[in-house]
Amino acid sequence: MNAVFGHIYRYFLLLTLAGIPAFLSSCKTNLTRQTNNDTSAQEQFVSTADTCLRMPENAFADVYLNLNSPAVYDYYKSRGFALHWGDSAQASAMIEVIHTVRLYGLLSQDYHVAEVESIRSNPSCASRQRLDALLTDALFTISSHISKGRLRPLTVDSVLLEGRAALSTPSDIQHYLATREPRHEGYRMLRSALTAIYDTLPAKDRHQLLDGVTSDSISAQRLIKKIEVNLERWRWEDGLFEKDHVWINIPAFEVIVFRSGKEVLRSKAVVGAPGKPTPTFSSAIECFTVYPYWHVPRSIAVGEYLPSIKKNISFIPLNNLEVLDNRGNILRYDTLPWHTYNHNNFPISLRQREGTHNALGVVKFQFDNPYSVLLHDTNAKGLFRHENRARSHGCIRMEKAIEFAYYLADNYSRYTSEQVAGYLETKTMRRIDLDRQLPIHIRYFTVAYDGKALKEYGDVYGRDKQLLNQYYNTGPIVTEKKLGG
Structure with missing residues (x-):
């Protein structure tokens, strides 16, 4: 038996014991309404009632469409x-549950609400069978959407293998669905905020919004939609984060460090500009370097530096750059045919020497990723004074980078913060390998709990607009990618 069916069978078995007797009682009541002398009508009804207790065995029957x-x-x-x-x-x-599913950040129209309402009062066998199939389908689908997201393709979900006692009261369905929700604190806080918003609305606005109808309460409607798409993002997370990790929420322009599940450091951050967005991904910090070189990315070297070098060769020494061949050997920059170099012909690389003038500042933190993204200090401290700090080429600049380096040295390496301070004082390049890696998660949430209150952030990359279009069926349904753009 398919994994999902094993779980669903266990979950539904006792529920069926509660449902079928009630239905049989209903059939019995209807049967007594027939006249005693109408034997053929009675026999016909008994036959019909027996049929009504079963679903069609034909997989192509209308009730399964x-x-x-x-x-x-x-x-x-x-x-x-x-x-x-x-x-x-x-x-x-x-x-x-279908009518109020928007309390979970989902939409009732996905779960046959219109058809359910149109046939629930119809006593025919076909209607009863169809209603049964619709309700089962709704529970399967809501369970999957709550757990893994509405915009992901619906699959037979192995998570449903979790053994769970079958329940038998009307409140049990909601309790069951609660067990399917993500356990992230960020998700739970958003769900609580969503419930609180509905609780404060006038009854008319509440019913309108739950039914997906445009409400007179424009501000509440806007915030509800924003929370809904951010709940969807939480559902894409595969599991709980580690107790020790680094959290970077791009729209918040912040780096937060957690130890044993508690915040130990919070710093302002500069992230990628809209045209060069910071990607979203997870990795783990392996090491950090004091007074690092900056290996200029090829896109910057060719797209930004090469035109300046062609205009004035002094651009190289003025910016403390070195020119390297493909083996890492330093070349004399004034002997190279710069006029022949272009996007298709650039057989060299540029490296900026270490120092306070370096674009990476005096410390960089390295973690494996396919985007060449770094977390680092910066020589442009004034950027942290801006409210909108989407201003980099994609890497993340950290205001408290030195403080973070001290923290890593004391807690994750054989070095000490005093030793790191010494390297900084003597301007000594030194790589510090961590004894154990520190997970880092870079995400994009425009509504989030910051440890004290719920906060809204700007949609710096326009991803909310795209996701809103997808979520409310005004655009193609494709999952937001976990990378830049």
């Missing part, structure tokens, strides 16, 4: 095609 999850038919097959919901209180509870 246009469902979100491929798991629905196989689920019914695994239980001998018996209905799950019937007329039980659980069915009513599930319908209520």
Whole structure:
């Protein structure tokens, strides 16, 4: 049996015990309404009632059309095609979940809300069967969306293997869904904020927004949508972060260091400009270097420095640059045919010598990534005075870089902060390898809990606009990439 069905079968089994008796009672009540002398009508109704207790065995039957999850038919097959919901209180509870699913940051139209409402009062067998399939599909889909995200392709989710006791009261469905939500504190705080917003709204606005109808409360509607797309981002996270890690939220322009789950250092940061965005990814800091060289990225060397060098060869010594061949040997810059160099012909590299003039400042932190992104000090301290600090070529400049270097030396290496201070004082280049790597996570959240309160940040790269279009079906459904752009 498919993994998802094993879990769902266990979850639904006891619920069925509550649902089917209620449905049988309903059928019995209807049956007594027939006249005693109408034997043929009674026999016909008994036959119909028996049929109503089962789902069609044909996988192409109308009741299985246009469902979100491929798991629905196989689920019914695994239980001998018996209905799950019937007329039980659980069915009513599930319908209520669909109507209020926006409290999770999801949209009710994804879960057949219109069709459910149109057929729930129809007593025909086909309608009862269709309603049962719709509710099962809704629970499968909501469970997946809450756990892994709405914009990810719906898959048979191995997470559903978690053994969980079947529950039997109307509140159990919501309790079950709560177990499927991400456990990140950032997610939980956003969910709490979303609930609080709905709780403070007038009843009319609350119902309008839960139903996906434009509300008169424009500011609340805007914030709700912003929270919803940021909840979606949290659902893309694969697991909890380590107790010790570095957290960089690009729109917040901040670096936060955590130890044993508690914040130990917070620093302003400068991130990539909109045209050269800092990518989002995870890695681990392996080492840091005091008084580092800066190996100028080829894109900067060719796109920005080469035109200046062609105009004035003195640009090289004035900026403390060295010219290297492909073996790392230093070349005499004044003997090279600069006029022949271009984007397609640039057989050299540029390196800036160490020092306070260096673009990396006096310390850089290295972690493996395919984007050549660094976390580092800077020689342009004035950038930290700006409110909008999206001003770099993609690397992340840290205001408290030296303080962070001291922290790493004392807690993650065989060196001490006093030794690092000595290297800085004597302007000695020194690489400090960490005894254990420190995870670093670079993310993009425009609404986030900063440890004290919920804060909104600017959409510096326009990603909210793109994601909002995708989330509310005004654009193509594609998942936001975890990289720059």
